[in-house]
Amino acid sequence: MTIALVTGASRGLGRNTALSIARHGGDVILTYRSQREEAEAVVAEIAALGRKALAFQLDTGNLAEFAAFSDRLRYALRETWQRETFDHLVNNAGHGDYAMIGDTTEAQFDGLVNVHFKGVYFLTQALLPLLADGGRIVNLSSGLTRVSYPGYGAYAAVKGAVEILTLYMAKELGSRGIAVNTVAPGAIETDFGGGAVRDNPEVNRIFADMTALGRAGVPDDIGPMIASLLQPANRWVNAQRIEVSGGQGI
DSSP, rough: OOOEEEEEEHHHHHHHHHHHHHHOOOOOOOEEOOOOHHHHHHHHHHHHHTEEEEEEETTTTOGGGGGHHHHHHHHHHHIIISSSOOOEEOOOOOOOOOOOOGGGOOOHHHHHIIOOOOOOOOHHHHHGGGEEEEEEEEEOOOGGGOOOOOHHHHHHHHHHHHHOOOOOOHHHGGTTEEEEEEEEEEEEEGGGGGHHHHHHHHHHHHHHEEEEEEEEEGGGHHHHHHHHTTSGGTTTTSSSEEEEEESSSS
């Protein structure tokens, strides 16, 4: 039995990933920023699959919360699983904030950096003492680090930083047997970024036309892939950027 921590798992790709991990036989600790009811619903769904799950509030853009969160996590591991460590960390939490480069405000830029890059860096740092040797880390990036689309410059740039960070994590944590990879989804039909890909037919069509398989992605295209990456069969996959986009922009 393994324990995975998935940030931002009350909705979208995080929710799908948490459920996919449970279907593969793993227990899950999930975080949410504000959607407590939705997070508790995911916990209930995981319990219905016969696995254990807990949900904790965490703003991954607020570094001041990380020490207390680590303490809560340590306590939960002991009380619920009688363990001192967890096995897998999926840095999924994020938000969309899009503007052309000429229109991007400092507040927008800082918000993206704090959640998507600085938060990933320092939350991982805070949790390293609790992550088991031989474990796995998956950092979420975006297909927009390979192909461009107007208005996504700041968002894609911080995701590019995460991809480089992944390489250094893999190198520095290799002595502990921890594999670190990036998963880069293409355009997915969720409520991310205001639900543009899911709810705007024109945006959906644009991305579908850019994709070899002729449609935008759905959460079920991503969550099971991340869950499979955590399985022992993929133990030799390390320091990779794995795009899951249906062939977007080829």
